[in-house]
Amino acid sequence: MSNKRLFVYIFIIISLISGVLSIFLFVLKRYFFGIILVFVYYLISIFINYDKDESIKFQLAKNLLFFVFFPFFPVIFFFKKVDLKPLYKPIEVSEHKLIETRNIKYLSIDLAPFNTIIKYGDPAQRKYVVRFVFNSIKIEKMDFIEGVNLIRKALSDDLHPDVLLYASDALTNLENFLISKISFYSENLNSLENYINYAKYIYYYANSGFLAGEYKNEILMKSYKILKNVINTYPDSPRLIIYTLRILESLKDFRTIEELLNKKIKKFKAQEIFEYAIFYYIKQKKFFIVKELISEYIKLGFKPKNESLKYILGG
Structure with a gap:
């Protein structure tokens, strides 16, 4: 000292x-x-x-x-x-089984075992899960929103003070992580990858329970105003288009979503966009459109990697 x-x-x-x-x-x-x-x-x-x-x-x-x-x-x-250290240290995630989930372009850890541990494990196991989920989220081995929801579950359901402290500290650090990422990319919107990351972290921030009400809508709308012009500059980027669609879905602007989907599906035969469209129209209960999309999806020779779509197609 x-x-x-x-x-x-x-x-x-x-x-x-x-x-x-x-x-x-x-x-x-x-x-x-x-x-x-x-x-x-x-x-x-x-x-x-x-x-x-x-x-x-x-x-x-x-x-x-x-x-x-x-x-x-x-x-x-x-x-x-005072210089306080984090409650958790980075731990390895490679030893666990990886399966594909709904997030774009990365593998994700199956959350079912962790939900079981959060519910039935002892305090040491529950703290381990919170720490593991926190580190997995930050290195993109786990879907951000699903991981945050799991930590929130620990915070709302657990009565052990150590687990509550771990979960609370993890959420605070994840919110700060998102804010720092958004701040960085919003000031460096000079490449396709930076626009994709900007859209991604905006989507995570708005849908992880850190924002609500008018402030949430304001941030989403501000980001969409930026992205709607950028997707014309980079018309062949499925990732940018899909994050833009997800932001619109968060705004519940279904008319604009369907206009953009129709435009992109006709001009740009990308597997990721077809898969997003199939799941979107299933949620909207527009099954005639789903049938048409699946038919064209098969004709184009796409092979689904998403487990849910494999099940729908009987593969």
């Missing part, structure tokens, strides 16, 4: 003691000494929280927190400054 940090920690302790003692002095009607200790608490809090890069107005507003959280602001400041 550096001398500077030790010096700050000593002042934090003095400030906390001053604040707590002042309360007792006021209770004992020792007002003069109580005011002195409050003054000491306030001066030290200003000193340890001073930042030369912040405006005076911001610092004055921030100083109000010293009284709002009196006398425990020094404790809050300590936890803000």
Whole structure:
């Protein structure tokens, strides 16, 4: 520990003691000494929280927190400054069986065993699942939305404090991960891959339970306004088109989805778009269109990789 940090920690302790003692002095009607200790608490809090890069107005507003959280602001400041390590460490995922799921262009771990462990496993096993899911999501070995929902299940159903802490910390880190990715790609929209990643992380953010209501719709609409022009610039990118369709589906703009699907299916015979269209029209219960799409899908010689589509086609 550096001398500077030790010096700050000593002042934090003095400030906390001053604040707590002042309360007792006021209770004992020792007002003069109580005011002195409050003054000491306030001066030290200003000193340890001073930042030369912040405006005076911001610092004055921030100083109000010293009284709002009196006398425990020094404790809050300590936890803000201390370098806390994550609750979980990266673990290997390659030893587990991989099967294909609905997400685009990557393999995903079957979640059924993990749901069972979350429900019936002991606390150590449940913590392991949360950590495993967290790391698998970040390296794209697991569908992002399904993985987040599994962690939310642990958070809502589990009563063990360690599991709750793991799950809560994992969700916070995943939300920060999404925000950082969206921020990066929104500032670097200069290639097809960056547009795809931008659309992907917007879709994840909007459908992982971190956003709701008007704010969710605002972010989705803003991203669609960007993407609707980009898919004309890159008309032959199935991944970009599908993430754009998913964003429209999140907005419940079914008319625009069907217009875009009709346009792309006629001009661009991509297997991924056909598969998206089949599942979309099944959800919309438009089975006549599903029948036509499957017929053309087979004529084009596509071989489904998606397990659900294999089942539908009897393969």
